[in-house]
Amino acid sequence: MVEAVSLVGGQAEVLWHGDPTVKGVDVVVVPGGFAHGDYLRPGAIARFSPVMTAVTEMARSGGLLVGVCNGFQVLTEAGLLPGALQKNRGLKFLCATVGLRVERTDTALTRDVAVGTELQIPINHFEGNFTCNLETLAELRAEDRIVFRYVDNPNGSVDDIAGICSAEGNVVGLMPHPERASSALLGSEDGLPLLRSLVG
Amino acid sequence: MIFSVHVEVRLRPGIADPQGSTVERALPTLGFDGVSGVRVGKSIRFTIEAPDEATAQAEVADLCQRFLTNPVIEDAAVEVQAGAPVGAAS
Numbered sequence: 544m545v546e547a548v549s550l551v552g553g554q555a556e557v558l559w560h561g562d563p564t565v566k567g568v569d570v571v572v573v574p575g576g577f578a579h580g581d582y583l584r585p586g587a588i589a590r591f592s593p594v595m596t597a598v599t600e601m602a603r604s605g606g607l608l609v610g611v612c613n614g615f616q617v618l619t620e621a622g623l624l625p626g627a628l629q630k631n632r633g634l635k636f637l638c639a640t641v642g643l644r645v646e647r648t649d650t651a652l653t654r655d656v657a658v659g660t661e662l663q664i665p666i667n668h669f670e671g672n673f674t675c676n677l678e679t680l681a682e683l684r685a686e687d688r689i690v691f692r693y694v695d696n697p698n699g700s701v702d703d704i705a706g707i708c709s710a711e712g713n714v715v716g717l718m719p720h721p722e723r724a725s726s727a728l729l730g731s732e733d734g735l736p737l738l739r740s741l742v743g
Numbered sequence: 744m745i746f747s748v749h750v751e752v753r754l755r756p757g758i759a760d761p762q763g764s765t766v767e768r769a770l771p772t773l774g775f776d777g778v779s780g781v782r783v784g785k786s787i788r789f790t791i792e793a794p795d796e797a798t799a800q801a802e803v804a805d806l807c808q809r810f811l812t813n814p815v816i817e818d819a820a821v822e823v824q825a826g827a828p829v830g831a832a833s
Contacts, residue, residue, distance in 0.1 A: 584813055591810075620813065627815040634761050674758065674816060699759070 544574040544611070547722035551735060553742035560592035570607040570651060570741060571598050573614030575667070575720055585628065585670050586616030595621060607651040608714045609741065612668055615706070615716035624707060624716045625683070626675035632699025636669040640731060642694030643705055643719055650690050650708050650715050654740035661694060662733035664719040671718040673700035673707075683707055691717055745790055746799040747828040750811055751820040752785040758816045787811055790827060799823050 545555040556568055565571055578589035589595075595617075602608040602623055610618035618624045631637055645653050645660040675683070680701060683689050691706035698718075706717025721734030754760050760782050767781035793799035800823055807819040 583811070587810065587813065619815075625815075627813050629759070629816060630761055632759070632761055634765060676815075 544572060544722045547725040547734070547738050548572075548742060550725055551738045551742050553738075558594055560589070560594050562594045563597060565594070565597045565601055570609065571601060572741070573598070573608070573610040573617050574722075575612030575614060578613055578617070581613075581670070584616075584620065585613060586618075586620040589613075589617045590621040599623065602709070602714050605711060605713050609651055610714075610716040611720055611722070612666075612671075612718055615718055616670065618714065618716045623714050624709060625679045626673055626707070628670050628718070629672040629674050630670050631668070631672050631697070636667075637671065637697050638665075638667050639697065640665045640724075641697055641719065644692050644694055645690070646692055647687055647690045647708070650712050650740075652706075652715050652717070652721070652737045652740050653690060654743060656736045656740060660736075662736070663724065663731045664721055664734055665723045665729075665731070666697065666719045667723075668698070668718055671698045671700065673704045673718070675701060686710060688712075690715055691719070744794065744796075744799075744825065745792060745827050746796065747824045747826060748789050748791055748799075748803050749822040750787040750789075750803070750807060752787065752807075752812050752817050753820065754782060754784065755816060755818050784817075788828065796823060796825065 548555040556566060558565060616628050619627050640663050643662045643664045645656050645658055648656060648658055688708050689704055690708050692703040693705045696703045705719055708715045721737040723729055724731035724734030725738060726732060762783040763781040770778045791799055793802060803821055803823060812819050
C-alpha cells in the first residue's frame with residue numbers, strides 16, 4: 544500500500560496499531576492482511592487496537608478513511624461502516640482478478656473516476672461475502688452508498704456489493720485491492736485511478 | 744466469586760450458513776440420512792470473577808454484545824454456573 548501510494552505521488556506514513564494518534568495525516572488507510580490471524584472473526588480484535596480510538600475520532604469528524612480487505616472488515620467490526628463480511632459463498636479462498644464497476648464518484652477513492660467505469664482489480668479473501676439486513680441494504684441503495692459492485696459476483700455478496708461508504712461519504716471500505724493493481728508488473732494498472740483519487 | 748461460562752455463538756436465523764450446508768450435503772454420502780437444518784457455530788468457554796451471579800451475567804452479556812459476537816450476523820446462547828468448571832485444576 545505504501546509503495547502504491549508513493550507511486551502516485553503521495554506521502555505515506557505507517558501508523559502502528561498501538562499509536563495514540565494518527566499523526567495529522569490527511570487520509571487513513573487500513574490495509575489488508577490477517578490481523579490477529581482472523582481469530583474470532585476477521586478484524587474483531589484489531590478493531591480494538593489503541594490507534595482505532597484516534598481513527599474513529601478522525602472519521603467521526605469527517606476525516607477521510609479507507610479500509611481495504613481486512614481493513615474493510617475492521618471498519619465494519621468497529622461500526623464505522625454497516626454490514627458484515629462473511630465466508631465466501633463457495634467456501635473457497637478466492638485469489639483472482641475480478642471486474643469491478645464504479646457505482647459512485649466523489650468518494651475518497653472515486654473522486655476522478657466516472658460512474659460505470661469497469662476496472663480489473665485483484666481479490667484475495669475467504670471472508671468477502673458482504674452481508675447486511677434488508678433495511679441496511681435499502682438505506683445503502685437509497686443514499687447512493689454502494690461505491691463498487693462486482694461485475695460477476697465471486698463470493699455471494701448481497702447486491703454484488705464490493706465496496707460501500709458511510710452516510711457522509713468520508714469512510715470507504717472495499718474487499719478488492721487497488722494497490723495490487725498499480726503496475727503492469729502486477730498484472731493490472733486499473734487501481735491507479737482509485738489511488739490517484741486517494742492522493743489527489 | 745468464580746463463575747464458569749459457556750457461550751455458544753450462533754449465526755442468526757436467516758443468515759446463510761455455507762459451512763452448515765456443506766456439512767449437511769455430505770451426510771447422505773456418509774450414510775447418514777434424515778439429518779437437516781445443520782448450522783455450525785462456535786463454543787467459547789471461560790471463567791469470570793464477579794461479586795454475584797447477576798453481575799456475572801451482565802458482564803458476560805456485555806462481552807458477548809461487544810466482542811464475542813458480531814450482532815449483525817450472530818447471537819449467543821449463554822450458560823453461567825457458579826464455581827470452577829468441572830475437571831479444571833484448582
